[in-house]
Amino acid sequence: MDKLSLGTLGQHLQTLRQAQGWSLSQLAAAAGIAKSNLSRLEQGNGNPTLDTIWRLAVQLKVPFGTLVAPIAVPLGEDGVEVRLLDQGKDRPQVDAYWMRCAPHTLRLAEPHTPGARESLILISGTLEAGPEGDTRTLSAGDTLTFAADRPHLYRTEDTWATLLLSVVYQEESPS
Template identity: 80%
Template sequence: MDRLSLSTLGQHLQTLRRARGWSLSQLATAAGIAKSNLSRLEQGDGNPTLDTIWRLAVQLDVPFGTLVAPIKVPLGEDGVEVHLLDQGQDSPRVDAYWMRCAPHTVRHAEGHTPGARESLTVISGRLEAGPEDDIRPLGAGDTLEFHADQPHLYRTRDTWATLLMSIVYADMQAEP
Protein backbone atom coordinates (compact mmCIF):
# COMPACT_ATOMS: atom_id res chain seq x y z
CA MET A 1 0.00 0.00 0.00
CA ASP A 2 1.42 3.41 -0.85
CA ARG A 3 2.24 6.04 1.78
CA LEU A 4 -0.70 8.34 0.95
CA SER A 5 -3.18 5.44 1.17
CA LEU A 6 -1.74 4.34 4.53
CA SER A 7 -1.96 7.86 5.90
CA THR A 8 -5.57 8.21 4.70
CA LEU A 9 -6.52 4.84 6.18
CA GLY A 10 -4.84 5.75 9.47
CA GLN A 11 -6.63 9.07 9.80
CA HIS A 12 -9.97 7.50 8.92
CA LEU A 13 -9.46 4.65 11.39
CA GLN A 14 -8.53 7.07 14.17
CA THR A 15 -11.63 9.20 13.46
CA LEU A 16 -13.92 6.14 13.65
CA ARG A 17 -12.27 4.88 16.85
CA ARG A 18 -12.51 8.27 18.57
CA ALA A 19 -16.13 8.75 17.47
CA ARG A 20 -16.93 5.60 19.45
CA GLY A 21 -14.98 6.86 22.47
CA TRP A 22 -12.54 3.94 22.33
CA SER A 23 -8.90 4.02 23.37
CA LEU A 24 -6.16 2.46 21.26
CA SER A 25 -5.93 -0.35 23.83
CA GLN A 26 -9.65 -1.09 23.72
CA LEU A 27 -9.81 -1.39 19.93
CA ALA A 28 -6.54 -3.30 19.67
CA THR A 29 -7.64 -5.83 22.28
CA ALA A 30 -11.09 -6.26 20.72
CA ALA A 31 -9.57 -6.77 17.25
CA GLY A 32 -6.86 -9.12 18.51
CA ILE A 33 -3.93 -7.00 17.35
CA ALA A 34 -1.05 -5.38 19.19
CA LYS A 35 -1.64 -1.84 20.45
CA SER A 36 1.70 -0.80 18.91
CA ASN A 37 0.54 -2.09 15.49
CA LEU A 38 -2.72 -0.16 15.75
CA SER A 39 -0.83 2.97 16.79
CA ARG A 40 1.53 2.67 13.79
CA LEU A 41 -1.42 2.07 11.48
CA GLU A 42 -3.22 5.19 12.73
CA GLN A 43 0.00 7.17 12.17
CA GLY A 44 0.07 6.03 8.53
CA ASP A 45 2.87 3.57 9.10
CA GLY A 46 3.01 -0.20 9.06
CA ASN A 47 1.73 -2.72 6.56
CA PRO A 48 -1.77 -3.88 7.52
CA THR A 49 -3.02 -7.20 6.23
CA LEU A 50 -6.50 -7.62 4.78
CA ASP A 51 -7.37 -9.68 7.87
CA THR A 52 -6.29 -6.85 10.18
CA ILE A 53 -8.46 -4.35 8.31
CA TRP A 54 -11.40 -6.80 8.37
CA ARG A 55 -11.02 -7.35 12.13
CA LEU A 56 -10.95 -3.61 12.75
CA ALA A 57 -14.06 -3.10 10.62
CA VAL A 58 -15.92 -5.84 12.51
CA GLN A 59 -14.97 -4.35 15.90
CA LEU A 60 -15.93 -0.84 14.79
CA ASP A 61 -19.19 -2.30 13.39
CA VAL A 62 -18.66 -0.74 9.97
CA PRO A 63 -18.48 -2.33 6.53
CA PHE A 64 -14.96 -3.16 5.34
CA GLY A 65 -15.56 -0.62 2.56
CA THR A 66 -15.98 2.15 5.11
CA LEU A 67 -12.36 1.69 6.20
CA VAL A 68 -10.95 1.29 2.69
CA ALA A 69 -13.15 3.80 0.82
CA PRO A 70 -10.49 6.55 0.97
CA ILE A 71 -7.92 4.20 -0.58
CA LYS A 72 -7.84 4.39 -4.36
CA VAL A 73 -5.39 1.55 -5.05
CA PRO A 74 -6.20 -2.18 -4.79
CA LEU A 75 -5.35 -3.77 -1.44
CA GLY A 76 -3.50 -7.02 -1.71
CA GLU A 77 -1.58 -9.77 0.02
CA ASP A 78 -0.72 -13.41 -0.55
CA GLY A 79 -2.03 -13.56 -4.12
CA VAL A 80 -5.30 -11.69 -3.53
CA GLU A 81 -6.13 -8.14 -4.65
CA VAL A 82 -9.32 -6.37 -3.56
CA HIS A 83 -10.60 -2.99 -4.73
CA LEU A 84 -13.76 -1.27 -3.48
CA LEU A 85 -15.98 -0.38 -6.45
CA ASP A 86 -18.91 1.24 -4.66
CA GLN A 87 -20.76 1.50 -1.37
CA GLY A 88 -24.53 1.61 -1.26
CA GLN A 89 -26.11 4.25 0.93
CA ASP A 90 -29.38 2.42 1.54
CA SER A 91 -30.37 -0.02 4.23
CA PRO A 92 -29.16 -2.72 4.27
CA ARG A 93 -25.63 -1.57 3.46
CA VAL A 94 -24.14 -3.16 0.34
CA ASP A 95 -20.49 -2.93 -0.72
CA ALA A 96 -19.25 -4.03 -4.17
CA TYR A 97 -15.66 -5.14 -4.81
CA TRP A 98 -13.46 -6.30 -7.66
CA MET A 99 -11.27 -9.21 -6.54
CA ARG A 100 -8.45 -11.04 -8.28
CA CYS A 101 -6.78 -14.23 -7.06
CA ALA A 102 -3.46 -15.55 -8.37
CA PRO A 103 -2.98 -19.23 -9.27
CA HIS A 104 -2.40 -21.58 -6.32
CA THR A 105 -3.89 -19.15 -3.80
CA VAL A 106 -5.77 -20.15 -0.68
CA ARG A 107 -7.34 -17.27 1.24
CA HIS A 108 -9.04 -18.02 4.54
CA ALA A 109 -11.39 -15.19 5.50
CA GLU A 110 -12.70 -14.64 9.00
CA GLY A 111 -16.43 -14.22 9.46
CA HIS A 112 -17.80 -10.74 8.82
CA THR A 113 -20.31 -8.93 11.04
CA PRO A 114 -23.36 -10.94 12.21
CA GLY A 115 -25.91 -11.52 9.47
CA ALA A 116 -23.58 -10.52 6.60
CA ARG A 117 -24.13 -12.25 3.24
CA GLU A 118 -21.62 -12.45 0.39
CA SER A 119 -22.24 -12.94 -3.31
CA LEU A 120 -19.49 -13.85 -5.78
CA THR A 121 -19.75 -13.75 -9.57
CA VAL A 122 -16.77 -15.13 -11.48
CA ILE A 123 -15.72 -12.95 -14.42
CA SER A 124 -12.83 -15.12 -15.61
CA GLY A 125 -10.92 -18.18 -14.49
CA ARG A 126 -11.91 -20.78 -11.93
CA LEU A 127 -11.90 -21.02 -8.16
CA GLU A 128 -13.50 -22.79 -5.25
CA ALA A 129 -15.21 -20.63 -2.66
CA GLY A 130 -17.72 -20.51 0.15
CA PRO A 131 -18.05 -21.36 3.83
CA GLU A 132 -15.22 -23.66 4.89
CA ASP A 133 -17.66 -26.55 5.38
CA ASP A 134 -19.36 -26.05 1.98
CA ILE A 135 -16.81 -25.12 -0.72
CA ARG A 136 -18.19 -24.89 -4.26
CA PRO A 137 -16.34 -24.94 -7.61
CA LEU A 138 -17.03 -21.84 -9.74
CA GLY A 139 -16.16 -20.85 -13.30
CA ALA A 140 -16.77 -17.82 -15.52
CA GLY A 141 -20.39 -16.70 -15.24
CA ASP A 142 -21.12 -18.68 -12.06
CA THR A 143 -22.53 -16.95 -8.97
CA LEU A 144 -22.46 -18.13 -5.37
CA GLU A 145 -24.25 -16.60 -2.36
CA PHE A 146 -23.51 -17.58 1.23
CA HIS A 147 -23.65 -16.43 4.84
CA ALA A 148 -20.38 -14.55 5.37
CA ASP A 149 -20.59 -14.23 9.14
CA GLN A 150 -18.71 -17.52 9.38
CA PRO A 151 -15.20 -18.43 8.20
CA HIS A 152 -14.99 -18.89 4.44
CA LEU A 153 -12.33 -19.32 1.80
CA TYR A 154 -11.30 -18.70 -1.78
CA ARG A 155 -9.00 -21.20 -3.49
CA THR A 156 -7.56 -21.20 -7.01
CA ARG A 157 -5.75 -24.00 -8.75
CA ASP A 158 -3.74 -23.42 -11.95
CA THR A 159 -5.36 -20.21 -13.22
CA TRP A 160 -6.08 -16.65 -12.16
CA ALA A 161 -9.64 -15.87 -11.10
CA THR A 162 -11.31 -12.48 -11.35
CA LEU A 163 -14.63 -11.89 -9.68
CA LEU A 164 -17.15 -9.35 -8.50
CA MET A 165 -18.01 -9.62 -4.84
CA SER A 166 -20.83 -7.94 -3.00
CA ILE A 167 -21.36 -7.98 0.73
CA VAL A 168 -24.74 -7.20 2.27
CA TYR A 169 -24.45 -6.10 5.88
CA ALA A 170 -27.44 -6.77 8.12
CA ASP A 171 -28.56 -3.93 10.38
CA MET A 172 -25.71 -1.59 9.46
CA GLN A 173 -26.22 2.06 8.71
CA ALA A 174 -24.17 4.41 6.54
CA GLU A 175 -21.37 6.27 8.32
CA PRO A 176 -21.73 10.07 8.40
Protein backbone atom coordinates (compact mmCIF):
# COMPACT_ATOMS: atom_id res chain seq x y z
CA MET A 1 0.00 0.00 0.00
CA ASP A 2 0.98 3.59 -0.14
CA LYS A 3 3.76 4.62 2.12
CA LEU A 4 3.99 7.89 3.88
CA SER A 5 6.46 10.21 2.22
CA LEU A 6 7.26 13.23 4.30
CA GLY A 7 9.29 14.94 1.64
CA THR A 8 6.33 15.65 -0.55
CA LEU A 9 4.41 17.03 2.39
CA GLY A 10 7.21 19.47 2.95
CA GLN A 11 7.27 20.55 -0.66
CA HIS A 12 3.55 20.99 -0.68
CA LEU A 13 3.60 23.00 2.51
CA GLN A 14 6.19 25.31 1.07
CA THR A 15 4.37 25.68 -2.23
CA LEU A 16 1.11 26.59 -0.55
CA ARG A 17 2.77 28.97 1.83
CA GLN A 18 4.64 30.84 -0.88
CA ALA A 19 1.63 30.86 -3.17
CA GLN A 20 -0.20 32.85 -0.54
CA GLY A 21 2.67 35.18 0.12
CA TRP A 22 3.41 34.09 3.68
CA SER A 23 6.88 33.97 5.12
CA LEU A 24 7.81 30.97 7.20
CA SER A 25 7.94 33.07 10.35
CA GLN A 26 4.59 34.66 9.65
CA LEU A 27 2.82 31.40 9.01
CA ALA A 28 4.30 29.78 12.08
CA ALA A 29 3.22 32.70 14.24
CA ALA A 30 -0.26 32.80 12.75
CA ALA A 31 -0.69 29.08 13.22
CA GLY A 32 0.64 29.24 16.75
CA ILE A 33 3.52 26.84 16.29
CA ALA A 34 7.27 27.27 16.62
CA LYS A 35 8.94 28.26 13.41
CA SER A 36 11.60 25.68 14.04
CA ASN A 37 8.82 23.17 13.82
CA LEU A 38 7.55 24.47 10.51
CA SER A 39 11.06 24.72 9.13
CA ARG A 40 11.72 21.10 9.92
CA LEU A 41 8.46 20.04 8.32
CA GLU A 42 9.14 21.89 5.10
CA GLN A 43 12.50 20.18 4.89
CA GLY A 44 10.75 16.86 4.91
CA ASN A 45 11.96 15.78 8.33
CA GLY A 46 9.62 15.09 11.17
CA ASN A 47 6.24 13.60 11.58
CA PRO A 48 3.79 16.32 12.50
CA THR A 49 1.03 15.98 15.03
CA LEU A 50 -2.59 16.23 14.00
CA ASP A 51 -2.82 19.45 15.91
CA THR A 52 0.09 20.90 13.97
CA ILE A 53 -1.26 19.86 10.60
CA TRP A 54 -4.66 21.18 11.53
CA ARG A 55 -3.36 24.60 12.49
CA LEU A 56 -1.43 24.87 9.26
CA ALA A 57 -4.35 23.74 7.14
CA VAL A 58 -6.58 26.34 8.73
CA GLN A 59 -4.14 29.15 8.04
CA LEU A 60 -3.47 27.99 4.51
CA LYS A 61 -7.21 27.67 3.95
CA VAL A 62 -6.82 24.19 2.61
CA PRO A 63 -9.29 21.35 3.26
CA PHE A 64 -6.71 19.48 5.28
CA GLY A 65 -6.51 16.37 3.17
CA THR A 66 -4.96 18.51 0.48
CA LEU A 67 -1.98 19.10 2.67
CA VAL A 68 -1.07 15.49 2.90
CA ALA A 69 -3.13 13.59 0.32
CA PRO A 70 -0.94 14.44 -2.65
CA ILE A 71 1.54 12.14 -1.01
CA ALA A 72 -0.22 9.23 -2.67
CA VAL A 73 1.90 8.34 -5.66
CA PRO A 74 0.05 5.57 -7.46
CA LEU A 75 2.53 4.85 -10.21
CA GLY A 76 5.80 5.98 -11.58
CA GLU A 77 7.57 3.01 -13.07
CA ASP A 78 7.94 4.77 -16.39
CA GLY A 79 8.76 8.29 -15.25
CA VAL A 80 5.13 9.26 -15.10
CA GLU A 81 3.34 10.22 -11.92
CA VAL A 82 -0.43 10.31 -11.84
CA ARG A 83 -2.85 11.18 -9.11
CA LEU A 84 -6.60 11.11 -9.12
CA LEU A 85 -7.96 14.52 -8.26
CA ASP A 86 -11.66 13.89 -8.41
CA GLN A 87 -14.32 11.68 -9.90
CA GLY A 88 -17.55 13.09 -11.19
CA LYS A 89 -20.76 11.55 -9.93
CA ASP A 90 -22.86 12.61 -12.90
CA ARG A 91 -23.44 11.21 -16.33
CA PRO A 92 -21.30 11.21 -18.25
CA GLN A 93 -18.67 9.94 -15.86
CA VAL A 94 -15.60 12.17 -15.64
CA ASP A 95 -12.29 11.36 -13.98
CA ALA A 96 -9.86 14.17 -13.27
CA TYR A 97 -6.12 13.57 -12.89
CA TRP A 98 -2.98 15.50 -12.18
CA MET A 99 -0.03 14.13 -14.15
CA ARG A 100 3.68 14.78 -14.32
CA CYS A 101 6.04 13.32 -16.89
CA ALA A 102 9.82 13.22 -16.55
CA PRO A 103 11.98 14.34 -19.48
CA HIS A 104 12.41 11.90 -22.36
CA THR A 105 9.55 9.65 -21.42
CA LEU A 106 6.89 8.07 -23.56
CA ARG A 107 3.65 6.85 -22.09
CA LEU A 108 1.41 4.72 -24.23
CA ALA A 109 -2.20 4.55 -23.11
CA GLU A 110 -4.68 1.88 -24.04
CA PRO A 111 -8.00 2.93 -25.57
CA HIS A 112 -10.70 3.76 -23.10
CA THR A 113 -14.34 2.87 -23.56
CA PRO A 114 -15.93 3.76 -26.91
CA GLY A 115 -16.75 7.42 -27.22
CA ALA A 116 -14.43 8.44 -24.41
CA ARG A 117 -12.66 11.76 -24.79
CA GLU A 118 -9.72 13.27 -22.96
CA SER A 119 -9.01 16.91 -22.24
CA LEU A 120 -5.61 18.22 -21.21
CA ILE A 121 -4.42 21.48 -19.74
CA LEU A 122 -0.67 21.87 -19.71
CA ILE A 123 0.63 23.62 -16.62
CA SER A 124 4.33 23.63 -17.28
CA GLY A 125 6.84 22.22 -19.72
CA THR A 126 6.26 20.91 -23.22
CA LEU A 127 4.29 17.81 -24.12
CA GLU A 128 3.37 15.94 -27.24
CA ALA A 129 0.05 14.18 -26.81
CA GLY A 130 -2.96 12.79 -28.63
CA PRO A 131 -4.10 9.72 -30.54
CA GLU A 132 -1.33 7.78 -32.21
CA GLY A 133 -0.63 9.39 -35.55
CA ASP A 134 -2.48 12.59 -34.70
CA THR A 135 -0.57 14.12 -31.84
CA ARG A 136 -0.11 17.78 -31.02
CA THR A 137 2.68 19.57 -29.22
CA LEU A 138 1.57 21.69 -26.28
CA SER A 139 3.33 24.33 -24.26
CA ALA A 140 2.37 25.81 -20.91
CA GLY A 141 -1.21 27.03 -20.91
CA ASP A 142 -2.34 25.10 -23.98
CA THR A 143 -5.32 22.80 -23.97
CA LEU A 144 -6.16 19.79 -26.08
CA THR A 145 -9.21 17.55 -26.43
CA PHE A 146 -9.10 14.32 -28.37
CA ALA A 147 -10.85 10.99 -28.79
CA ALA A 148 -9.50 8.55 -26.24
CA ASP A 149 -11.15 5.39 -27.56
CA ARG A 150 -8.06 4.82 -29.64
CA PRO A 151 -4.49 4.16 -28.51
CA HIS A 152 -2.95 7.45 -27.49
CA LEU A 153 0.30 8.67 -26.07
CA TYR A 154 2.10 11.31 -24.07
CA ARG A 155 5.71 12.16 -24.85
CA THR A 156 8.20 14.62 -23.42
CA GLU A 157 11.46 15.80 -24.86
CA ASP A 158 13.99 17.73 -22.80
CA THR A 159 11.66 19.09 -20.15
CA TRP A 160 9.36 17.98 -17.41
CA ALA A 161 5.68 18.34 -18.14
CA THR A 162 2.88 18.91 -15.66
CA LEU A 163 -0.73 18.81 -16.72
CA LEU A 164 -4.33 18.36 -15.72
CA LEU A 165 -6.13 15.55 -17.47
CA SER A 166 -9.79 14.62 -17.58
CA VAL A 167 -11.31 11.50 -19.05
CA VAL A 168 -14.93 11.76 -20.14
CA TYR A 169 -16.59 8.40 -20.57
CA GLN A 170 -19.34 8.36 -23.15
CA GLU A 171 -22.73 7.86 -21.63
CA GLU A 172 -23.93 4.37 -22.34
CA SER A 173 -26.99 4.21 -24.50
CA PRO A 174 -29.72 2.72 -22.31
CA SER A 175 -30.85 0.08 -24.76
